Amino acid sequence: xxxxxxxxxxxxxxxxxxxxxxLSARELFDAxxxxxxxxxxxxxxxxxxxxxxxxxxxxxxxGPLKAVPLAVKDxxxxxxVPSQSGSRILEGYRPPYTAxxxxxxxDAGAALLGKTNQDEFAMGxxxxxxxxxxxxxxxxxxxxxxxxxGGSAAAVAAGLAPWALGTDTGGSIRQPAALCGxxxxxxTYGAISRYGMIAFASSLDQAGPLTRDVTxxxxxxxxxxxxxxxDATSLEWVGEVALPRAERLDGVRLGVPRELTGEGIEGGVxxxxxxxxxxxxELGAQVRDVALAHAPHALSAYYVLAPAEASSNLARFxxxxxxxxxxxxxxxxxxxxxxxxxxxxxxxxxxIMLGTYALSAGYYDAxxxxxxxxxxxxAQDFAAAFAEVDLIVTPTSPTVAFRLGEKTRDPWAxxxxxxxxxxxxxxxxxxxxxxxxxxxxxxxxxxxAGPPFSESRLLDAAHALERAIGFDGSPARARGAGxxxxxxx
Amino acid sequence: MxxxxxxxxxxxxxHVQLATRTKMFxxxxxxxxxxxxxxTCPVCLGLPGSLPAANARAIHFGLKIGMxxxxxxxxxxxxxxxxxFYPDLPKGYQISQYDEPLCRGGRLGDVRIHRVHLExxxxxxxxxxxxxxxxxxxxxxxxxxxxxxxLAEIVTEPDLRSGExxxxxxxxxRTTLRQLGVSDVNxxxxxxxxxxxxxxxxxxxxxxxxxxxxxxxxxxxxxxxxIRAEVARQEKLLREGGQVVQETLHFDPASERITSLRxxxxxxxxxxxxxxxxxxxxxxxxxxxRARAAMxxxxxxxxxxxxxxxxxxxxxxxxxxxxxxxxxxxxxxxAAEVDPAPPAQALANWVVSDLVGxxxxxxxxxxxxxxxxxxxxxxxxxxxxxxVGLVAARRISVGAGRRVLDRLVAEGGDPLAIVQAxxxxxxxxxxxxxxxxxxxxxxxxxxxxxxxxxxAKAIGPIVGHVMRATKGRADGGEVTRLVNEQLGID
Numbered sequence: 003x004x005x006x007x008x009x010x011x012x013x014x015x016x017x018x019x020x021x022x023x024x025l026s027a028r029e030l031f032d033a034x035x036x037x038x039x040x041x042x043x044x045x046x047x048x049x050x051x052x053x054x055x056x057x058x059x060x061x062x063x064x065g066p067l068k069a070v071p072l073a074v075k076d077x078x079x080x081x082x083v084p085s086q087s088g089s090r091i092l093e094g095y096r097p098p099y100t101a102x103x104x105x106x107x108x109d110a111g112a113a114l115l116g117k118t119n120q121d122e123f124a125m126g127x128x129x130x131x132x133x134x135x136x137x138x139x140x141x142x143x144x145x146x147x148x149x150x151x152g153g154s155a156a157a158v159a160a161g162l163a164p165w166a167l168g169t170d171t172g173g174s175i176r177q178p179a180a181l182c183g184x185x186x187x188x189x190t191y192g193a194i195s196r197y198g199m200i201a202f203a204s205s206l207d208q209a210g211p212l213t214r215d216v217t218x219x220x221x222x223x224x225x226x227x228x229x230x231x232x233d234a235t236s237l238e239w240v241g242e243v244a245l246p247r248a249e250r251l252d253g254v255r256l257g258v259p260r261e262l263t264g265e266g267i268e269g270g271v272x273x274x275x276x277x278x279x280x281x282x283x284e285l286g287a288q289v290r291d292v293a294l295a296h297a298p299h300a301l302s303a304y305y306v307l308a309p310a311e312a313s314s315n316l317a318r319f320x321x322x323x324x325x326x327x328x329x330x331x332x333x334x335x336x337x338x339x340x341x342x343x344x345x346x347x348x349x350x351x352x353x354i355m356l357g358t359y360a361l362s363a364g365y366y367d368a369x370x371x372x373x374x375x376x377x378x379x380x381a382q383d384f385a386a387a388f389a390e391v392d393l394i395v396t397p398t399s400p401t402v403a404f405r406l407g408e409k410t411r412d413p414w415a416x417x418x419x420x421x422x423x424x425x426x427x428x429x430x431x432x433x434x435x436x437x438x439x440x441x442x443x444x445x446x447x448x449x450x451a452g453p454p455f456s457e458s459r460l461l462d463a464a465h466a467l468e469r470a471i472g473f474d475g476s477p478a479r480a481r482g483a484g485x486x487x488x489x490x491x
Numbered sequence: 492m493x494x495x496x497x498x499x500x501x502x503x504x505x506h507v508q509l510a511t512r513t514k515m516f517x518x519x520x521x522x523x524x525x526x527x528x529x530x531t532c533p534v535c536l537g538l539p540g541s542l543p544a545a546n547a548r549a550i551h552f553g554l555k556i557g558m559x560x561x562x563x564x565x566x567x568x569x570x571x572x573x574x575x576f577y578p579d580l581p582k583g584y585q586i587s588q589y590d591e592p593l594c595r596g597g598r599l600g601d602v603r604i605h606r607v608h609l610e611x612x613x614x615x616x617x618x619x620x621x622x623x624x625x626x627x628x629x630x631x632x633x634x635x636x637x638x639x640x641x642l643a644e645i646v647t648e649p650d651l652r653s654g655e656x657x658x659x660x661x662x663x664x665r666t667t668l669r670q671l672g673v674s675d676v677n678x679x680x681x682x683x684x685x686x687x688x689x690x691x692x693x694x695x696x697x698x699x700x701x702x703x704x705x706x707x708x709x710x711x712x713x714x715x716x717x718i719r720a721e722v723a724r725q726e727k728l729l730r731e732g733g734q735v736v737q738e739t740l741h742f743d744p745a746s747e748r749i750t751s752l753r754x755x756x757x758x759x760x761x762x763x764x765x766x767x768x769x770x771x772x773x774x775x776x777x778x779x780x781r782a783r784a785a786m787x788x789x790x791x792x793x794x795x796x797x798x799x800x801x802x803x804x805x806x807x808x809x810x811x812x813x814x815x816x817x818x819x820x821x822x823x824x825x826a827a828e829v830d831p832a833p834p835a836q837a838l839a840n841w842v843v844s845d846l847v848g849x850x851x852x853x854x855x856x857x858x859x860x861x862x863x864x865x866x867x868x869x870x871x872x873x874x875x876x877x878x879v880g881l882v883a884a885r886r887i888s889v890g891a892g893r894r895v896l897d898r899l900v901a902e903g904g905d906p907l908a909i910v911q912a913x914x915x916x917x918x919x920x921x922x923x924x925x926x927x928x929x930x931x932x933x934x935x936x937x938x939x940x941x942x943x944x945x946x947a948k949a950i951g952p953i954v955g956h957v958m959r960a961t962k963g964r965a966d967g968g969e970v971t972r973l974v975n976e977q978l979g980i981d
Contacts, residue, residue, distance in 0.1 A: 079540040092539065099533050101540060198540040204767035234544050234769050311767055314572050317583020318537045322633070338576055361574070361762035370764060 008033050009479070013070050013165040013218040014245075017111075020068040027059050027069035027113075034071045034115055038162045043138040043147070043482065045157040047076050048084045049116040058113070065111025067225065072112040073163035075154050076120050078104050078209075079198040083114070087200040088122040088150075090133040091345025092325045101198020102230045103167065103209045110225035115163055118153030122347045123316065124174055124202040126150050127419035130410055131349045138406070139182060140478040141444055145403040148178030148419070154212045155182040159475060160482020165213045165222060169199055171206045172304050173399075173423025176435040179212050180398035180447020183437040183475050185464070186212045187219045190454045191430035192237035194223075195230030201315040203308035204235075206427050214475060216436065216465045220245050223457065244458050246465030251285040254463060257292030257391030262422045268401045270441025275397045278438040278448045281470050282395075287463075292387045292394060296379040300425040301417060303380070306360045306373035307428075312350075313357030319345060352413065381429040388453045393463055396422045398435040398447030426451045434464050437473040445473075497729065498694040499722040500702075501657055501687055502605075502649035505664065506642050507674045508612065508682035509552045515611040515641035516543030516586060522636035527617075535639035537581030542768050545570070549641035550593070550772060552673040553609045554782035556643055557594030559671055559789055560604045566774050568593045568608075570766040575759050578633050579613040586611050587644075589763045593772065600663050600791075603648040614638030643673070649688065649699065654718030658711050661685060663813060666790050670815045678710050687718050690735065691725045700725075701735040705742055706752060717742035721749055793818055801825070807839040817842060820865040820872055827873035831884040838879045845893065846870060849900045869903035870896070878906040890963045891915040918965050924957075927965070928973040931956035943978045950974060 008030055011019065019025035031053040038049055054062065054069065062069030074080060077087040079097035086092040100108070108114070121131040129137040129152025137152040139145040140160035147156040151168030155178035158166050168175040170188035179186025187210045194209040201207060211222035224243035230236045256279070263275065279289050321327035321341030328340030346354070360369035387394060400421055409416040426433040431454055438448035448467070452460045513520055517534035533541040557564045571589035588608035597604035615637045620629040645664070651657045665676045665683060676683040685708055690700035705721050708714045720742065725735050737755040742748075788796070794812035797803045803811070811818040821842045825835060833841075842865065850863025866872075878899070882892040887910055895909050910916060918924045931953045932939045941949035950971065957970050975981070 077540075079538075085539070087539070095539070097533070097538060097540065099538075197542050200539040201768075232544060233542050235767075310764060314574050314584055314762070314764070317574060317576065318539070318581060320576060320578075320583060322578050323536060323581060324538070334578070358762065361764050363760045363762075366762075366764070 009161050012214050014221050016070045016164055017068040020063060027063050028053050031071050031113060034163060038116055041162055043140060043156045043160055044135050045118055045137055045153040045162055046116040047119050047134050050114060054113050062111040062113050067111035069111055069113045070164055071115035072107060073115050073118050073154055073157045073166035074104055075151050075168045076117045077124060077169060077200040080104055088120040088132040091319045095325050102195035102232060103226045106226050118157055118166060120153055121150035122350050124150040124169055124171055125349050125353055127177055127416055131347055133347060136406055139403045140482040145405055148181035150174040151212060152178045155179050155184060158212050158214060159184050159478040161479035162482060165211060165218050168212045169207055169209050171202050171308060172427045173420040175210045175212060176423050176433060176449060177399045177419055179435045181403040183445030183478055184212055184214055185216055185219050185436050187434040189223060189457055190432045192235050193239060194226045195233040195236045197230055197232040203311040205311060206308060216246055216461055216468050220461045246461040248462035248466040249469055251282055251287035251463060251466050254287045255391040256282055256287050256289045257387055257394045258289060259292050259294040259297060259394060261294050261297045262396040266400050266421060267397055271397045271401060271446050274439035274441055274446035282467060285466055285470055292391050294383045294387060296376060296383050297425040299376050300380055300428055301421060303373040303376035304424045304428060305417060306369050309353040309357030310360045310370050313354045316354060377428045380425055384429045384431060394451045396449045398422060398449040402441050402444035402446060422449060432457050432460055434460050436464050436468055438471055496694040497691045497726050499652055500649045500690050500692060500699060501651035501718060503647045503657060504686045505645040506684040507668055509549050509641040509643055510674050511546055511548045511641055513546060514639035515546050515549055516639055521640055525636055527634035527636060530636040536635055543586060545769055546641055549609055551782055553593045553643055555671050555673055555785060557607055558782055558786055559667055560597040560599050562594035562597035562604060562607055564594055564774060565591060567771050569771045570769045571763045572766050574762040579616050586766055600660060602650045602660050605646040605648050607643055607645050610642050610644060612637055612640040612642050654715040657718055658715040666813050666815055670787050670789055685714055689718060689721045691722060701737050704739045706739060708742055713744045720747055724749060801835050803836055803839050810843050811839060816864045816866060823872035824876040827876040829873060829877040829880050831880040833876050833879035833883055837883050841875060841879045845896055870899045874899055874906055885917055885966055887915050887917050888963060888966050915964055918961060924965055925973050927957055927960050928977060932977060939978060
C-alpha cells in the first residue's frame, strides 16, 4: 500500500489490515508520525519521538486495536508524557500515572501517537484559549476547529491521526467534530471512567472518541466503557458495545425539539439539518416534534454549575506540589496569587471567579441551587420526550466554523456555540455528532441523542445516516498538512 | 451584670482518626511514623486527574460510632467539598460532610450528641527552623503521609459546664471508641483531637452567650486547663462590662495564655457544595446488620453487668468498665482455671489498685484513662488469678502476695513457683506460729503490757517482730488472734 492509501484507512480498517497481515503496524505508525510532524495546524502539544519498539508493537498487535496510533487530548494523564490540559500552570508536567480510558485503549492494543492541543482546562469552544496557541481548522486555516477538543478534531479531520480521544463537558467533543467534519461521541455520563482526566466540571466531564466514521467511534467506545473502582461515578456496562450495522431507520421515531432547532441556528446549518431529516425519512424514520421546554435555559444553568465545580477543581493548582510556582513570592498568599495569576489564562480566570461567586455564602441558593433545579427539569424533559420518541436530533452547532478571533471578545457569543449540546450534558445522556453536509464549503454537524445507555441504538442510527449521506472528508485530509509530510522520516 | 452568677456553657468538637487499614479516599495504608511522603499516591497528593473512592470500612466504623452514641443513622448522606487554600490541603478542598451527615442526634452519658460525620485528615506541615513553629521558621515542608486519613468528627450539644466535666466526659468517649475498636484514640499521637466551643451566660438563662472556639488541645489536662482559663477570661471580661468577641483561640499550656488565631471577620467562606466525584452514601440494611453484629459491649453496659452479674461493688465495676483494658484483663483473669479460684471482688481490687499501681500511672497529662495496660505487662492474667486465689485461701499472706506481685511485674512467671522458691507459704500450723508469737511478746514486753492495758494500736512492734521472723509468711489476722490469746484478751 502507498503511504496515501494507508492514511485513507479508518482506524478499524487499519486494524483489520494489520490483523490480516497486509499492513505493517510499524509502517502505519511511521506514516502517521511523518504526517503529524508536518502538522501546520498546531494540533499536537507532544508527539512520540519514534514508533514503539518491536516488543511494544508486538504486544499492541496482539490486541484488537493492533497498535494503530491514537491521538489523545492533552488533559488525559499519560505516565511520563506531558499532560498539561492546555495550561501554562501545568507546562511540562509529566504525571506518574495513566488515565483509565487511555490505559484501557492501550491494553486493547492502541499506540500513543501524540497529545493534542485543547482549550485551557477544556474551557472554550474554539481552541483559542490554549496556552500553546490556537489550532486551525483543516477546512479553512483562518477558521477555528471548535473546542475544547480542537486538536483532536483537527488532527483526525486532517489525517494526522486515524482517530483520537477527547472529552466533552458541554459539547467539547461534538462541536469540534461538527466544525471539522468528523464523528464525535459523548457517551452516557459514567460510561467511561474519568480517572486521570484533568477535571474541568466533574459532574459533566466525559471522555469519548473523535473518529472518521461511526464504526471507529463504536470500536473505541467498546474498549473504554465500564466500571472503574477508581471513579465512584463510573457505571457497569452490560455486554459489549456492538459495531453498528444498520442501513435503514425503519420505525425509528426521531424527535425534533423546536427549542433547539429554530432561532439562532444559521441558515446553512438549518438547511443541512432539514436535508438530513428528509434523508432519515427516506430511510424509514418517523420524524416528529418534541418539547424540551427548559432546554433554552440550559446554557445559563451550565455557566453556573460548570464554573462552580471548576473553581473547586482548579484550586489544586497552587504552586505547592507540581507545575508552575511563581518565583520570588514573599509569603504564602503572595505565592498563591502570583502563581495563579501567571499560570491561568483569561477565560479560566473568568470561570473561576464566576464559580467562586456562585458558591459564596448568601449566593449559593440563588445561583448553584437554582441551576441544579433547572438541571433536574432538563433531565425530566428528556425523560418525558423519550417516552414519545426513540432519539432526539438537532444541529450540533448553531454555526459552521467561524474565523479565528471572531468571538474572542464576546464570551456570550462564544458560549452560544454550545447551545445545542449543553442540554444533553446536563441530562447526562449520550449524543453523537456526524457530518451531514457542507455550508459554504464548511462542514455541518448533525446531533443524535438518546436515553442513558442507548449508545448502540445511537450508533446504529448514526451509521445508517452516515451511509446515506456519504460525507466526503478527503478535502480536509488533502489540505491538512504541509510539505513536511511528503518527506521520508 | 456585675453581681449575676455566670454559668459556663461548653460544647466539644472531637476529631477521631479511624483505625482503618487504608485512607479515606484512596488505597494508601495509614502511616505510623514512616519516612515522610512514603504513604502517598496520586489521590492523596491531589495530583491532576485523580479521583476519590470512599472507604467502605470507614463508613462501617462511622455507623458503629453512631450506634454506640445512640444517633439517628441517615439512610442517605452526602459528602461535600469544603474549599480553602492551605499547603496541607493538596486539592484545595477537604472532602467532608455538611448538611447531610452520616449520624445525627444521640447521647453519651449526660451529654447529647449533635452529629457525627466523616471526613479526611489534612497532611502535616513541618516548620523547619529553630522555633519549630510557623513564626520564625525558615521554611515549611509538607508530609502527606497523614493526608487523607479517615476522621470521624463528633460534635456535642453545649451540655458541659466545666473543664473538669469536659475532661471526664472525654475519657468516657475515649473508652467507648476504644471499645468499639474504631480508633487508637491517642491524644498525644493526634488520633483523638478536641476543640471546645465556650461561652458564659447568666445562670438560669436559656440563651447562649457569644462563643469562642478553643483549638486543638492535645492532652486531657490541657483541655481542662484551657477551658478553665477561657471561662475565667470570659467571666472577667463580662464582669468588667466588656463583651466577648466571636473568634478562634489558641491555648498555650506553658504560659496558660490564650491568643487569637482569627476573628469572625477573618473566618473562611468555605463555599461548601456537594462533592460531584462521589455518590451519596446509601446505607443499606446489610451495612446496618454488619455494624450491629460488630458492636461490642459498651462501657455503661459493662459496668451494669460487672455489678449485677459478677457481683462487684459499683465503684469497682465502673473503674473496670470505663477502662476497657482493665475490664478485659480482669475478665480474662476471672475466667482463668486456677485452684484455688480468686473471689471476683478481691481480684478486681488487685487489678485496679495493686497491679495498676505497680505499672505506673501515666496520668501526668490528666488523662483519666492513662496508666499502664496490664495486658502488655509481664503479669499474665491467669498468674494474677492464681496469686489472688492463694491469698484469698490464706495459703500466703497479703504481704507475701504483694512481694510475689513485685516479682511478677519485674520478670513474670508462675506465682506458685515464686512462693515455693522464696519459701513464702503461710505458716502451716498454729503451733510453730504460737512459739514465735511468744518470743515476740517476750522481746517486746512494754508493747505487750500496753496491749494488755487496752491499747490495741500498740500491737505493731509485736506483729512486726513476727513478720520479720517469718519473712512475712505469717497471716496477720492469725498473729493478732495468737497475741490476744497469749495475753489473755478475749
